[in-house]
Amino acid sequence: MPDDAQKRFGLTAAEIAEYQRNGVLYPRPAISAAAAGDMLEKFEALEKKEGGRLSKRTNHKPHLLLTWLADLVRHPVILDQVESLLGPNLLCWASDFFSKSPDDGMRVTWHQDSTYWGLSRPDIVTAWVAFTPSTVQSGCLRVVPGSHLRDQLPHGDTFAADNMLSRGQEIQVKVDERDAVDAVLQPGQMSLHHVRLIHGSEPNRADHRRIGFAIRYLPTYVRQTSGIRDTAMLVRGEDSFGHFDPEPVPAADFHPDAVAFHAKSYDDTTRILYAGAAKRPS
Structure with a gap:
């Protein structure tokens, strides 16, 4: 790791040793609580614009559409910490919101992120940034420390209506709940977790929403193995490999060029994530 990253x-x-041992770090600083509040307002305004709920299409890599999310995925406080784990040349491969309202019953089953992504190596970190309090009661991220040291495990698709995952995927091995810990976060804090870490979350039983933004980072040497040409945004360093077509930073929110690029990205990523699936999103 470069010395200048330590100075930032x-x-x-x-902390690096803890991540290597457990596959997760939390709570970590990301943005200020005030900035999280501002982003929450923007998110809820976007929901209102879309009829009260963010569409699956808009929630695919929304940093390609919105300048304030493009800024967030390139935030130096986040990138300095990710660089410590993955090195100086970083791509943002994906991002999405995870939003639970009180008593809406939505949950995330036990799974590994790596299951359907088609990426060549498990050198991938998710930064999960909290916009609201993410507590046990509100259904915070639950993780099984050390489970990232296992290989890719079999998953089954459920397509359950109350499951927030793309295919409702669920790991096909028994998870001992006693091994799980709760990654409690306050607004502006984040967790960092490994792509093979077994994790999930329970429904929101609090009196407030639980909203977080997940950013998926990978080093430039990782490649897409599906045979479909993939895209990613260079957020730090240089890309000497060219495994991904470069994603542009939007010039303005929903700029026509950004909308057109995002539409193709959505279609291509859907083909990757739903390869062999019984269903696809409408």
Whole structure:
């Protein structure tokens, strides 16, 4: 890890060792609570514009459509910490919101992120940034520390209506709930987790919404293995590999060029994520 990353917000040797041991770090600084509140307002305004709920299409890599999310995925406090884990040349491969309203019953079953992504190596980190309090009661992220050291495990698709995952996927091995811990976060904090970490979350039983933004980072040497040409945004360093077509930063929110690029990205990523699936999103 470069020395200058340590001088900014890079992780310490002890924190890196903890991540390597557990596959997760939390809570970590990301943005200020005030900035999280501002982004929450923008998110809820976007929901209102779309009829009260964010569409699956808009929630696919929304950093390609919205300048404030393009800024967030390139935030130096986040990138300094991710660089400590993945090195200096970083791509943002994906992003999406995870939003639960009180008593809406939505949950995330136990799974590994790597299951349907088609990426060549598990050197991938998710930064999960909280816009609202993410607590046990509101259905925070639950993780099984150390489970990232296992290989890719079999999953089954459920397509359950109350499951927030793309295919309602669920790991096909028994998870001992006693091994799980709760990644509690306050607005502006984030967790960092490994792509093979077993994790999930329970429904929101609080009196407030639980909203977080997941950003998927990978080093430039990782490639897409599906045979479909993939895209990613270079957010730090250089890309000497060219495994992904470069994604542009939007010039303005919903700029026509950004909308056109995003539409193709959505179609291509859908082909990757739903390869062999019994269903696809409408």
